[in-house]
Amino acid sequence: MIMHKTxxxxxxxxxxxxxxxxxxxxxxxxxxxxxxxxLNEDSNTPPAIQMETQIGDYxxxxxxxxxxxxPNEPGRISFYASHLDTAIPFDGNITFMVSNNSWMNWLxxxxxxxxxxxxxxxxxxxxxxxxxKTEGDYIITAEFHAGGQPYxxxxxxxxxxxxxxxxxxxxxxxxxxxxxSVSLIQxxxxxxxxxxxxxxxxxQQGKQL
Amino acid sequence: xxMTHPGLPMAWGISVCLFMALTTIWFFVRSNAAAVSSTxxxxxxxxxxxxxxxHYITTHNWILIVLKLVFAGLFLLIIWAGLxxxxxxxxxxxxxxxxxxxxxxxxxxxxxxxxxxxxxCPWNSIARWLVHPRxxxxxFSNSLGLKVPKTLRTLWPALWLFVGLTWLELGFGITTDxxxxxxxxLVMIIITTTSMALFERQxxxxxxxxxxxxxxxxxxxxxxxxxxxxKDVCINCTSLDCYYGTDKISPCPTHQVMGRMTQNTYCLSCxxxxxxxxxxxxxxxxxxxxxxxxxxxxxxxxxxxxxxxxLALTSFHGITMMPFWENWMSTIARTIGDQGxxxxxxxxxxxxxxxxxxxxxxxxVWMTKYLCHKTTTFKSLFSQFAFIALPLAFAYHLAxxxxxxxxxxxxxxxxxxxxxxxxxxxxTMAEKHDRMMDMVLAPxxxxxxxxxxxxxxxxxxxxxxxxxxxxxxxxxxxxxxxxLPMLLFASVMTGAHLWLLMQPMxxxx
Numbered sequence: 188m189i190m191h192k193t194x195x196x197x198x199x200x201x202x203x204x205x206x207x208x209x210x211x212x213x214x215x216x217x218x219x220x221x222x223x224x225x226l227n228e229d230s231n232t233p234p235a236i237q238m239e240t241q242i243g244d245y246x247x248x249x250x251x252x253x254x255x256x257x258p259n260e261p262g263r264i265s266f267y268a269s270h271l272d273t274a275i276p277f278d279g280n281i282t283f284m285v286s287n288n289s290w291m292n293w294l295x296x297x298x299x300x301x302x303x304x305x306x307x308x309x310x311x312x313x314x315x316x317x318x319x320k321t322e323g324d325y326i327i328t329a330e331f332h333a334g335g336q337p338y339x340x341x342x343x344x345x346x347x348x349x350x351x352x353x354x355x356x357x358x359x360x361x362x363x364x365x366x367x368s369v370s371l372i373q374x375x376x377x378x379x380x381x382x383x384x385x386x387x388x389x390x391q392q393g394k395q396l
Numbered sequence: 397x398x399m400t401h402p403g404l405p406m407a408w409g410i411s412v413c414l415f416m417a418l419t420t421i422w423f424f425v426r427s428n429a430a431a432v433s434s435t436x437x438x439x440x441x442x443x444x445x446x447x448x449x450x451h452y453i454t455t456h457n458w459i460l461i462v463l464k465l466v467f468a469g470l471f472l473l474i475i476w477a478g479l480x481x482x483x484x485x486x487x488x489x490x491x492x493x494x495x496x497x498x499x500x501x502x503x504x505x506x507x508x509x510x511x512x513x514x515x516x517c518p519w520n521s522i523a524r525w526l527v528h529p530r531x532x533x534x535x536f537s538n539s540l541g542l543k544v545p546k547t548l549r550t551l552w553p554a555l556w557l558f559v560g561l562t563w564l565e566l567g568f569g570i571t572t573d574x575x576x577x578x579x580x581x582l583v584m585i586i587i588t589t590t591s592m593a594l595f596e597r598q599x600x601x602x603x604x605x606x607x608x609x610x611x612x613x614x615x616x617x618x619x620x621x622x623x624x625x626x627k628d629v630c631i632n633c634t635s636l637d638c639y640y641g642t643d644k645i646s647p648c649p650t651h652q653v654m655g656r657m658t659q660n661t662y663c664l665s666c667x668x669x670x671x672x673x674x675x676x677x678x679x680x681x682x683x684x685x686x687x688x689x690x691x692x693x694x695x696x697x698x699x700x701x702x703x704x705x706x707l708a709l710t711s712f713h714g715i716t717m718m719p720f721w722e723n724w725m726s727t728i729a730r731t732i733g734d735q736g737x738x739x740x741x742x743x744x745x746x747x748x749x750x751x752x753x754x755x756x757x758x759x760x761v762w763m764t765k766y767l768c769h770k771t772t773t774f775k776s777l778f779s780q781f782a783f784i785a786l787p788l789a790f791a792y793h794l795a796x797x798x799x800x801x802x803x804x805x806x807x808x809x810x811x812x813x814x815x816x817x818x819x820x821x822x823x824t825m826a827e828k829h830d831r832m833m834d835m836v837l838a839p840x841x842x843x844x845x846x847x848x849x850x851x852x853x854x855x856x857x858x859x860x861x862x863x864x865x866x867x868x869x870x871x872x873x874x875x876x877x878x879x880l881p882m883l884l885f886a887s888v889m890t891g892a893h894l895w896l897l898m899q900p901m902x903x904x905x
Binding site: 349 | 479483538578579585586589590723726738
């Protein structure tokens, strides 16, 4: 009985040792000492969308967290604006607005803008939180005044994954429509041809008689 | 932070300049009469083993069908990955295969195998299977077979589509968006299928396809061609099966008659002619690269515009990958008050770049006309000398794309095992750095090839000037001043391309 218990113990130790050496990956649930469930849009995680541009006298840098924002999940925009010549950060109020980014915008029709917040500088950064309830393509507009000039910066923001079935569905529908239309026209052509042939044959037979 | 590739070292730049100076002297010393010569060919079918293999491939359809199936499968996988895969461009097979491998490698492939890509192009294969639902012939057709309207029977549609494709690629940033890449692929299928359902043969390939027409023009500089073994056989042929097709084999998709073929521009390498020819008179031949651009190809007004704009677009590709391009965009944006993705600024930049090259070329043509005092029309000078643009564009395009191909290594294994890039993260700076350092060719070999290509392009452009001017102007040995504007154009373009290659270039992905 004692022997049996020892064997069992040895077997477990051996199994543990083998497991230890063969395990390649460990499923960590802590990131830099913090439990993963406590990570949010303010955590020190890599940004997703990053945009850098020069506008007027300012160099603007925008980052959006998290990598791929989802509906009903909070996200955050970090906005940096520094003067091109002096590198001094802009210090004032920045108004953040949102509008739909539809194909109508391409034609020059502007969507209705909704204010999401006015932010003051905080440690050289303007932080604007957001939470979208529906997925879609949006335009975020950041607006501020400096040196008597208005500054307006637009950048796109995608919430949620795009609908792939939509693109495939539209393609298949268009293809089906084209091929079906061509097929119908061809049938009509064939029928007209047959009628013409029969008509000509009847005419010839009539002449012979 | 943006990663950049190092530019061509100064020593290579000086070498190219020296070569240009020496060839310019040779250009003036060389007799005009020497420029006129017949092109020598070598029939590949006469080779002992290679000839038999080539003959089998060109006369049996199944190999082509297998290749078409493979490429169509890969194309559908790209669409699937683009729609359902990760949005991280460098981890998704859609963006990496389309823009890093296919788009860059295609031009390199033309240099060796001409327009062979068109034979297996998945856009055309899928459209054909939908409209003529059989793998090998036209037995059942769901096409109206209409003639393309006369106004569209030019290369202008392809030219504008190519400008549009460049706008999408470099302005809209489709190269870094797998979803948009998949959408573009779907749009291409719709356009190709619609064209095939409406028009006779492969009108899309002949008139509208920007990729096919680019390949077509570049393959004028390829060392291979599909031509008749004996012209006499073609002269005595009464059936013209290459043009009309047979019961089993489709006719030439781009209305070419084998006996009259003098250029690769519209050949899709589909092999229909070699399969349908009752005399087995069609063969693959080797020839001096550039023979066609130098003297064999016939000039046309729309084709000339395509070549000049192709040169402008090629240079523009290089400019947009320079670190200074972003500053230029910012300056334009600040001037006009553009915001967001700066698409208006980009469009202005694109238009200005195209306009600049076109204006320089127009000025060169106008000066040539002014100097030669002959009755030759401006239009005919424009069309004849446009062939200069071809080697200049091709040489720079190749040299530029070699940077992408050799310096932006792709982990094909990882992409094929996880084409959708599921659960992957963006490349870290260390990984990007590793990729850039893991070059396919040694840096000096790459620099040597790039410099050699620019020199090659310049040399061919000189041959074009010499040979084409004999056709147009005169054989006067003493006065060659009228050739100076075109020589200047070739030198300026090569110089600009050399300078671009010597700058650090922004990494694509």
